[in-house]
């Protein structure tokens with residue numbers, strides 16, 4: 001109890017001592033304090049709260065960039081990037097990341113997207129165009145019922161014929177269910193979840209690819225990987241084969257920039273092969289001097305610059321250390337939950353630990369995401385162990401869980 005109080009005081013102190021400059025707008029200043037406090041104990045969502053962009057913002061203001069209106073409308077992968085854009089740097093970002101997923105630099109195309117959803121939107125749209133172009137037929141989309149809802153939303157938006165494939169209790173698409181649902185007379189558009197939203201499951205791409213390979217009559221196959229969170233850290237771990245194009249044979253991948261990479265507002269990466277790019281619908285737009293194959297016209301010029309800045313300042317080594325740490329803290333959290341006898345589960349390679357749902361007070365304090373599954377006793381919650389979920393914070397969380405259980409049983413005794 002004493003240790004718990006000390007931890008809580010340490011966090012309050014850390015929150016209050018961060019230097020703060022008034023905006024001159026009281027409501028905004030008040031919200032900055034609210035955000036700072038909430039940031040200390042947000043555990044349930046996959047965003048690093050350790051943004052490393054202070055130097056970027058100092059440079060941005062000091063260099064006068066704040067009065068230059070850039071726009072990345074157009075193709076960043078051409079040799080002729082438009083001047084009032086950061087496409088030059090956007091291309092370097094794609095060329096830094098693409099080899100980490102085993103794309104060859106002579107066979108790659110990509111953009112910095114507005115979000116993970118935007119990356120999936122490109123994955124589905126490019127997949128449909130590619131398959132239509134190759135086969136003259138409309139594909140069927142297959143995605144697991146535990147995959148992120150953006151895939152279902154986008155299927156609706158793009159009017160796609162979608163089959164939700166059942167997943168097992170840990171959240172992985174079941175190969176036999178895919179087999180049972182497969183329409184082998186139409187092209188297959190697969191979305192693999194890396195990982196699933198609530199349980200952090202990684203679809204077994206090799207087992208699912210084997211199901212597809214057993215049907216050579218399928219007219220065409222396109223595989224998109226929804227790797228919003230896991231695609232951030234896995235390339236920097238010994239498990240990088242899980243997102244390797246060489247090992248897994250996929251056509252495109254989407255990754256979020258504001259999750260593992262801690263960029264302070266939504267963005268992401270979409271990367272595909274050149275063959276996929278060549279099989280898209282052409283829109284030659286003279287006023288942009290570009291063949292516009294991507295979905296949006298205007299695109300953010302600042303996010304590629306932030307990504308580029310982080311490549312220089314954090315880079316492969318920094319991200320490798322961070323990836324190692326989050327998996328170590330994931331182990332620590334699971335061990336501590338086991339130690340207090342709180343039922344908890346975690347998928348291999350995942351930084352998401354799910355467990356029996358605690359009290360509403362704890363859900364609120366730690367902004368925990370909630371789920372439900374009868375197979376695990378019903379009400380559940382999860383923690384996504386991001387860079388800011390340190391051992392000290394885990395200790396505080398575990399102490400809160402343990403105390404809440406004592407309070408619950410005392411309450412029950414008093415009622416009797």
Ligand SMILES: Cc1ncc(COP(=O)(O)O)c(C=O)c1O
Pocket residue numbers: 046115116117118120148150194195196197226227228229256266267268
């Ligand atoms: C697996 C997965 N895919 C897609 C998304 C959507 O990404 P974004 O919020 O960047 O649009 C998320 C977000 O949590 C996710 O976890």
